[in-house]
Amino acid sequence: MGEFELIRRYFLPLAGQQKSRTLILGPGDDCAIQRIPAGRDLVFSMDTLVEGVHFPRNYRPDYLGWRALAVAASDLAAMGASPECFTLALTIPTADEQWLAGFAGGLRRASKAFGLVLAGGDTTSGPLTLTLQVHGTVEQGAAIRRTGARPGDLVAVSGTLGDAGAALDYLNEANPSPDIAAVLDRYHSPRPRLALGISSRGVASAAVDVSDGLLADLEHILEASEVGARIDSARIPVSPHLKRLKGDAALGYALRSGDDYELCLTIPAECWRTAPDAIRNELSVIGTVESRPGLVLDGKPCGADTGFDHFKGSP
Amino acid sequence: MGEFELIRRYFLPLAGQQKSRTLILGPGDDCAIQRIPAGRDLVFSMDTLVEGVHFPRNYRPDYLGWRALAVAASDLAAMGASPECFTLALTIPTADEQWLAGFAGGLRRASKAFGLVLAGGDTTSGPLTLTLQVHGTVEQGAAIRRTGARPGDLVAVSGTLGDAGAALDYLNEANPSPDIAAVLDRYHSPRPRLALGISSRGVASAAVDVSDGLLADLEHILEASEVGARIDSARIPVSPHLKRLKGDAALGYALRSGDDYELCLTIPAECWRTAPDAIRNELSVIGTVESRPGLVLDGKPCGADTGFDHFKGSP
Structure with missing residues (x-):
């Protein structure tokens, strides 16, 4: 042919x-x-x-x-x-x-x-x-850029994080359990948040998709906007499947593994209060933007080496 | 890094x-x-x-x-x-x-x-x-498509053809002669005909760039326009370098080898007569479009297998 x-x-x-x-x-x-x-x-x-x-x-x-x-x-x-x-x-x-x-x-x-x-x-x-x-x-002019985050904005993420990264441990599973099947589906069939992105125009001040890992991708917003953020690990959304499969390790997947293709947004507090349910129901607020540069997780600064880099490999 | x-x-x-x-x-x-x-x-x-x-x-x-x-x-x-x-x-x-x-x-x-x-x-x-x-x-609407060639239009090509294809025979030449250096330059540093393309808007009825070989690329116009063409090998422009390097074989390179990135245009005869020198000086007329499908070279029909195809290899 x-x-x-x-x-x-x-x-x-x-x-x-x-x-x-x-x-x-x-x-x-x-x-x-x-x-x-x-x-x-x-x-x-x-x-x-x-x-x-x-x-x-x-x-x-x-x-x-x-x-x-x-x-x-x-x-x-x-x-x-x-x-x-x-x-x-x-x-x-x-x-x-x-x-x-x-x-x-x-x-x-x-x-x-x-x-x-x-x-x-x-x-x-x-x-x-x-x-x-x-x-x-x-x-014209309505695209949500990475540069718009301002101190006081809320940091929010859609859906749940870490499933697709955990799926890499089970790619060769012959008879996957329901929990394993659920995380494999997240890896094989990612669903980009197109409707949420469109709804977020005029609401979010900045946005990034979570392709390399939450911490790494949020850092892109913080650097582009010249701000910092404080986030709370207890508020990071993790699926029940991932919790059952990985226990205490689930949070690490949610923070550092990629391929979930959820959105991470910053939203001015007043916009969040008045945002339509179509947005509020899809998002979890996980922290706030601060003027001091850097990313602080549970009160401790995060290092720069937080995600996947093609010429360095996984951290 | x-x-x-x-x-x-x-x-x-x-x-x-x-x-x-x-x-x-x-x-x-x-x-x-x-x-x-x-x-x-x-x-x-x-x-x-x-x-x-x-x-x-x-x-x-x-x-x-x-x-x-x-x-x-x-x-x-x-x-x-x-x-x-x-x-x-x-x-x-x-x-x-x-x-x-x-x-x-x-x-x-x-x-x-x-x-x-x-x-x-x-x-x-x-x-x-x-x-x-x-x-x-x-x-809006001014792009030159492949579908516009009509019987009676002239077929024209820019520059000279075959040099870049011939260059493949000399890629490892340690001390290239001036003729070899000239064809190598055509291969290494192709110059897309952007200015000629822009000048040809409103003049040419159809256009294609010669990337796979003149016969193959002209066929793309003929198929898209549902017409045929008759071309004359004596009018195909060949550089003096290619003639000196390849003698009688030069024409084969000009007809069938790719990588020259010249333009092949069809031009209604009345547009050609009134075309500015910026266009006329860059082009050689090599034949005419005909209503009968197929490509005829020096009176003989050309086969379909005329150019480079990635999943078949060179003809």
Whole structure:
């Protein structure tokens, strides 16, 4: 099967499965064309997944298709952007039809679930690597940046943290218990917080998605905003599954492991009080922003080496 | 050196070296933000380069930095788009500072030469692979597509063809002759035809960049436009260097080898007569579009297997 046939059979159907409000030319030409409505900004982010680094070797292709788009879409959620379309650069060792069908299936489900239409990309042969770029839009000036946190703001996180990181200990489990199955699902099928991100525009002062670990990602907000924060470990949301599986170690996963793709937001106290239930019900307040730089956990300063770095490895 | 330090040292300077008219938030947040002026469309394209597939192993990093952006920018030229910004996904085995300095240097020169500002990206560890996405803009509806060729239009190409393909025979030449040095330069330092692309808006009916080989890329226009073409090998532009190096074989390189990044355009005859010298002087007319499908070279039909396909290899 040649490159063009491969694209035609597995990827063009993704371009046609749903309409995008802004994509006016999809795959098949030298470039794609998007028309951004007047009064809106284009918001975009690029993410790479490498086999053996970001996902295990021989990883199920349908999981990979979903995960790849979910990971990229999570950055749109963190800016409060409405999803529009995406591009895919797929590098694969051989054109294995069974693998491609599985991958395209996972990608198609994610594409529909997140409202992201395939706009174009590139298919090449080489070691298994994916790069996706996602495009969203926001009203001009309304994107939630990392720079807006101010002393006195509350620090909040969505959902529960640590499940996806704990899942790495169980990837080869043949007969997973219900608790193990629950954390594995968090790893294989992350659900980017797109609706929450959109609802948080005009409410949150800063946002980041939790991809590298809560402490590491919160540090990104603090550095960009030139502030510090004090957080309380007893308030970090941990799932009952993780508690049962890891006991006292659960907190470490929730603080330091990545791949959960929840949102960490800072919210001015007055905005929190008046925030709609759609936001309040999704979030746990875990601390407050302070003017003094640095991150303080249960009264003790946290070091800088708090998350995953590709050229240093895990801490 | 960690991932963030690496980005800070080698890539953030590229984001700051020049202003973009449309990029309002560059690297450092979850997403970048671009504001497309009212009345213009966003035009974008993604390209991947894999070590050992798209460029030789141990390729000079400064050449790679230039080439990677040139290859991607060439797709903007083919749409007639004005360059704006780009994203870079760089996957490298180790954070080798000498390599990174060379790569960033080549990329910086290309970025300035093409008017493309670094908007963001991702840096990961793994087998050497690059994916770039370039963003340009055109007046709404003015992008040159592959679908617009009509019977009677002239077929034209810019510059000369085949040099970059011939260069592959001399990549390890220790003391290149002037002719060999000239074709090597075409391979190492391609110059995407951005100015010609912009000038061709409103003149050309269809366009493609010559990345896989003239016959293969012209076929893309013919298929998309549902037409055929008749071209004359005597009119294919070949450089004196290529003629001296390859003699009678030069034409084969010009027809079938890729990597030249010239433009192949179709132009209605009346537009050609009135086209400005800026366009006429850059182009050679090599044939005409016909209603009967298929590509005819010197009166004989050409087969479909005319260019490079990643999952079949070279013809």
